[in-house]
Amino acid sequence: MSDDDETYGIADIADLEEISPPDLPYKPKHVGDSPPIALIGTGGIAEQHLTAYRDAGYDVRMLCNRTRERAEKYRETFYPDADVTSDYHEVLERDDIPVVDVLPHPVDRAPILEDALEAGKHVLSQKPFVVDLEFGERLVELADERGVALAVNQNGRWAPHWSYIRHAIAEGLIGDPHGIHCSVDWDHNWIAETEINAIEHAVLYDFAVHWFDIVTCFMGDAEPKRVYASYEPSPTQQADPPLLGQAVIEYENAQATLSFDADTPVGPKDRTTVVGTDGTIRSEGPDLEQQSVTLYTAEGYARPDLEGTWFPDGFHGAMAELLSAIDEGREPSNSARNNLRTLELCYAAVASAEDHEPVVPGSVRQLRGE
Numbered sequence: 403m404s405d406d407d408e409t410y411g412i413a414d415i416a417d418l419e420e421i422s423p424p425d426l427p428y429k430p431k432h433v434g435d436s437p438p439i440a441l442i443g444t445g446g447i448a449e450q451h452l453t454a455y456r457d458a459g460y461d462v463r464m465l466c467n468r469t470r471e472r473a474e475k476y477r478e479t480f481y482p483d484a485d486v487t488s489d490y491h492e493v494l495e496r497d498d499i500p501v502v503d504v505l506p507h508p509v510d511r512a513p514i515l516e517d518a519l520e521a522g523k524h525v526l527s528q529k530p531f532v533v534d535l536e537f538g539e540r541l542v543e544l545a546d547e548r549g550v551a552l553a554v555n556q557n558g559r560w561a562p563h564w565s566y567i568r569h570a571i572a573e574g575l576i577g578d579p580h581g582i583h584c585s586v587d588w589d590h591n592w593i594a595e596t597e598i599n600a601i602e603h604a605v606l607y608d609f610a611v612h613w614f615d616i617v618t619c620f621m622g623d624a625e626p627k628r629v630y631a632s633y634e635p636s637p638t639q640q641a642d643p644p645l646l647g648q649a650v651i652e653y654e655n656a657q658a659t660l661s662f663d664a665d666t667p668v669g670p671k672d673r674t675t676v677v678g679t680d681g682t683i684r685s686e687g688p689d690l691e692q693q694s695v696t697l698y699t700a701e702g703y704a705r706p707d708l709e710g711t712w713f714p715d716g717f718h719g720a721m722a723e724l725l726s727a728i729d730e731g732r733e734p735s736n737s738a739r740n741n742l743r744t745l746e747l748c749y750a751a752v753a754s755a756e757d758h759e760p761v762v763p764g765s766v767r768q769l770r771g772e
Contacts, residue, residue: 418703420702423705428565428566429715432458433458436460438462439502440466440499442503442506444473444505445467445472452476452479452480454714454715455717458718458722460725463498463499464493464496466487466493474486499523500523502525502526503525507528519550520548525550525551526724527554529555529612530745530769531741531742532745534767535742535745535768539742542739553727553737556741557717557720559736560720560723562711564616567685567695575699579656579678580657581675585672586661586664590665591640594642603755605646605662606631606662606751607752611745615744621653624656627654629652629747631650631754632754632755636665639665646664648662649751652760670689682697683696683698690712693708695708743763746764750765752769
């Protein structure tokens with residue numbers, strides 16, 4: 403090997419200085435006097451919703467669950483003055499409640515969403531929004547006809563690290579993104595004792611929809627050309643759905659890669675890297691709640707000291723965006739219309755994993771296997 407070859411394959415690392423991190427509005431918006439809200443569905447995830455809403459000072463007037471006792475339990479813990487019912491139609495009849503947060507799983511949620519929009523309610527739908535794109539499009543049209551807002555609780559957008567990255571990209575701090583790379587190594591075997599265990603694509607669909615959504619956010623108006631995905635069971639997993647998954651997403655002059663290893667009992671790691679024409683921003687940590695962000699540009703590198711956690715701040719952010727949009731008379735950034743792009747990508751990835759071939763996002767109109 404010649405002297406010139408000694409650096410072959412080794413990056414030329416710039417000697418960057420640490421600079422002050424840009425002050426970006428990554429935290430959930432503050433909403434003053436919130437309109438009254440009702441929760442329909444008080445399963446396990448409701449605790450995160452109610453924690454976020456209570457801490458934000460939101461006015462939750464009513465809790466609804468088919469098993470009334472579950473709603474009563476949450477009332478005692480979070481909103482002692484709230485009304486309780488087991489019939490969601492009673493919620494929709496309340497003229498004093500303009501906003502409903504609908505939490506049941508997609509199939510059970512579908513008629514509730516339709517009825518809520520027909521009743522003239524502003525709606526925050528749990529994710530994943532729908533399992534049929536045509537039905538989702540009809541709901542968007544119905545919301546437009548009724549003059550109400552329909553948003554989706556893609557709470558990951560307001561996880562502190564992802565929110566900071568979103569705003570850094572929007573401010574042009576790294577130029578145009580051309581490489582997005584996310585890897586998640588964690589232990590998802592806890593689902594073996596839950597109803598999630600029955601979801602065939604628990605990783606590539608129910609979990610990874612957050613990653614398909616954030617990639618869509620990071621890439622802005624860019625349209626994905628193709629996605630190739632795969633999944634496999636781990637030899638040691640306890641849960642039924644395959645816990646290994648990956649996806650490669652092609653854009654014009656850009657790419658995104660997602661890697662999921664949900665059978666990682668020790669050494670968990672979560673990492674997000676976005677490479678742009680003018681810089682790089684990276685977040686990493688042992689899990690979704692403990693993340694450190696570093697921004698690299700020609701001016702230097704910056705490490706913002708972020709406050710908050712995905713749970714529950716992400717839930718605060720999703721509702722705050724809906725309430726702000728209602729107050730300002732605009733469409734929320736997490737609108738169902740916007741979220742359909744995420745689902746096009748997610749459905750295509752699931753189909754690709756089943757068929758072992760690339761799929762064009764938007765060509766698969768229904769979720770496979772659920």
